[in-house]
Amino acid sequence: MAGHIENFYDDVEGPEEESFYRPHRHVPSPPTSLTERDRPYLTHRPDRHTAEAFAKLSEMRSKNKLCDVVVKAGDLTLNAHRVVLAACSPYFNAMFSGGMKESQQGIVNFQSVHPKAIEALVDFCYLATVTVTMDNVQELLPASSLLQMHGVVDACCTFLASQLHPSNCLGIRQFSQVHSCSELWKKCCMFMQQRFPEIALHEEFLELSFQDLCIILSDGNLNVRGEEQVYEAGLTWIKHHLDDRKRLIADLLRCIRMPLMSATYLSREVHSESLVMDNFAGRGLLLEAMDHHLRKHYMRDSTNPQATLSTTPRHCPGLEYLFAIGGSGPPVSENNPFLDLCECYDVDKDEWRQVAPMNARRSGLRVASVGGYLFAIGGFSAVDTKALTMVDRYDPMTDSWRLVSPMNCARRSFGVATLNSCIYAIGGITCGTYHDSVEKYCPRSNRWTFVQPMGVERRAVCAASLEGYVYAAGGHDGEGLLDTVERYDPQRDTWTVVTNLSSPCCLGSLVALNGKLYAVGGYDGANVLQSLECYDPSSNEWESMAPLPIQRSGFSSAVVDGHLYLVGGCNNLSKVSTVDKYDPETNKWSPVAGIGVRRSGLGVGVAPAFLF
Structure with missing residues (x-):
């Protein structure tokens, strides 16, 4: 044992100096003459000399x-x-x-x-x-x-x-290009992409050359709520010098992804614009866009044509923010633990900040992101803890909330998934009744409609969408915990069973990431879980991945920039404010800045932060 201890100290601190610790050994006397290397010296290096x-x-x-x-x-x-x-x-x-x-x-x-x-x-x-x-x-x-x-x-x-400001970004961008300042040019381009709607309002944009305008309007990374904003910016540029520019309308429209505009906008706004209708090629582009909607929505075209540039939505990377909304935490006033709090996480700065609170306090809600908006759905209120039908919509551009159409069925402990710009509310419980029902919300029509119910009732179910399907996993059916997983096909309006989870659980999370599903944490009836499972639809198999840093249930999760974030929840009986980030490339977890209030039953969503 003593030998092991000595070896340990040798490994950690290095071997002891024998001349100090063992004085009985002979120490040679100093040499009578000093070499040049052994002579005393002092190096003078004053800090302020230069x-x-x-x-x-x-x-x-x-x-x-x-x-x-x-x-x-x-x-x-x-x-x-x-x-x-x-x-x-x-x-x-x-x-x-x-x-x-x-x-x-x-x-x-x-x-x-x-x-x-x-x-x-x-x-x-x-x-x-x-x-x-x-x-x-x-x-x-x-x-x-x-x-x-x-x-x-x-x-x-x-x-x-x-x-950099929306009023000068394009000028600085051109200046940096002339003088080959590549890093500044990249920052200008990113700023332009992120703040395009504001930049389009300023004189620099209106005075762009047509070549530069086309480059900007063709950029797939523009941060816009919809293609309508790009169209309106281009139309404003044309009308700024109408006589000189109206002949360019067709070439300008080719830079705009017209099939992505709503059918209503195309028929009402674009069809009534004389600049478009008086131009033969412009009319043809409008008809192509209308034909796209006709085949997609009215002719029930079951084929899945290969996506083209004109039908690919724009996406601005690096501008998605994580929002943590509502939930229940420590009592904040009058012994009321329910929260209307909404916090926003900046990934680059690794910090949370508060934004406008919800219209009412509630917990057990679910959050979905569609079209640059966040939808806070269902849950239960601070008044009587009954399940809610209410849906609030948050607008990051104006930092404000407004009510939209409520669900047909009050739900708490339910799942939410988004697919094809629609929101699916799945299962849940109302006044002791477990639900197998599923309803779909279309933001453009502001309507909820029921679709085919699941094969089994599920409370505390996890849900996500992947590759054109909606998945529902785990939960409780009133008899016991479930390990089953169902998949919904919106084309056929049918549910089918796929491979089960490794064990029954509820109160966890299901997230789509890099073409796979991740089932995260939850509760198995005896313990809060620390597990992470990955489902590959191509093999129809689940695989265990790196466990969570802590046990978690009642939390919420979302994906930002290719990483999975877990926010809040409960670690056994204690609510937490911690946030963990998972990297699927390395299969490793790391902590990031925590939310301001420890809470569970919150909803988490991702949206562009237009304000910041």
């Missing part, structure tokens, strides 16, 4: 002492030291050491560079300080780029990125 030296050089420059070069730009004349300029600028270094005429003449004359920019850059060589403002950045950035002073270029780009 700054003080350059400050003295700047003072000498101001008094024209030992200066050996003159820098001229317009009416500006500056004395300087070649060695200082060459040390700070590769441009000057090449000029003075490469045999150029300026190295012999002692005068450097800049013909097309702004004098103030040259003055600021020469000062920077001595003082290591430059101030970037909106008044000088357009001259300072190209001048610093010419002199290859990359640190100043980066400072200019950082400043311009911090000043």
Whole structure:
């Protein structure tokens, strides 16, 4: 044992110094003569030496002492030291050491560079300080780029990125492209994608060339609520200089994904627009879009044609925010634990912030995201804990809530899935009655309609959609917990049974991610679970994955940027505020910032955060 302990200390701290711990051993006496390496020494490295030296050089420059070069730009004349300029600028270094005429003449004359920019850059060589403002950045950035002073270029780009606004984004984007500032250009493009509806209202957008306009309107990453916004922006551009631009209407419409507009909008707004109807090609594009809706909705076309660019919705990556809504937590007032709280999570900043609360406190609700809106559905209220039919819609653009059409059946402990821009409310319980019923909500018509019920009643069921199907897993049928999984086909309006879960459970979560389903946590009748199972529809099999960091039930989950997030819930008998993130590529979990209030029975959804 002693040997093991000694080995442990050797491994962790390194072997002991024998001369210190074992004094009985002979210690050789110091040599009579010291080698050069053994002589005492001290290294003096003052922190301010470089700054003080350059400050003295700047003072000498101001008094024209030992200066050996003159820098001229317009009416500006500056004395300087070649060695200082060459040390700070590769441009000057090449000029003075490469045999150029300026190295012999002692005068450097800049013909097309702004004098103030040259003055600021020469000062920077001595003082290591430059101030970037909106008044000088357009001259300072190209001048610093010419002199290859990359640190100043980066400072200019950082400043311009911090000043991005819908009114100037397109101008800064063009400026960055002219001067080959690739990182700034990328930031401008991302800003333009994220804030397109606002940018389209400003003069810079209306004065774009047609070529630049087409590039922007063809961008598949525009952050828009619907294709109607893109159409209206293009139409506004045309009408800004109507006589010169009206001939371009058909080419402009080809940049817009017209089949993605609603049939009502096409028939009412586009069909009544004379610019479109007076153009032969424009009328043809409108008819193609209407034909798409006719085949899809009215002719019950059962075929599944390959998606084209014009029928592929736009998606703005990196702009999806996670929203945690409602639930029950510690009593906040009058011993009432029910919450109207709505929090929004910024993935990049790893922080939560509060947004507008719901119209009423409730728990056990479910949240679905469709068309850039969040729908808070059902649950039970703080008044009498009875199941609710109510549905609230949250608009991230205006940070506001409004009531929409209620469900046909009051539900709590139910499942929710979205498919083809519709919401499915599945199972649940009302006043002791377990439900097998399923109803579908169409946001465009604002109507709920019943579809084929499940094969079994399910309370506390998990639901998700994947590859054109809706799945319902686990739950409780009034007799006991279930491990069965059903799949709904909306084309045939039928449910079929697929492979069971590994064990019965309820109060967990079912999430679609990367073409697979993940069944997460829950309760098995005896214990809160820590399990994660993955279902592959191609093999019709479940596989165990990395367990959750903690046991969880009564939580909610969603996918943001290819990662699965678990929010709140209960760890055994204790409510938690923790949030865990799962990476399917590495099969690993990691913690992120927690919600502000520990709670369970909350709903979680994902939507573009237009406000932030």
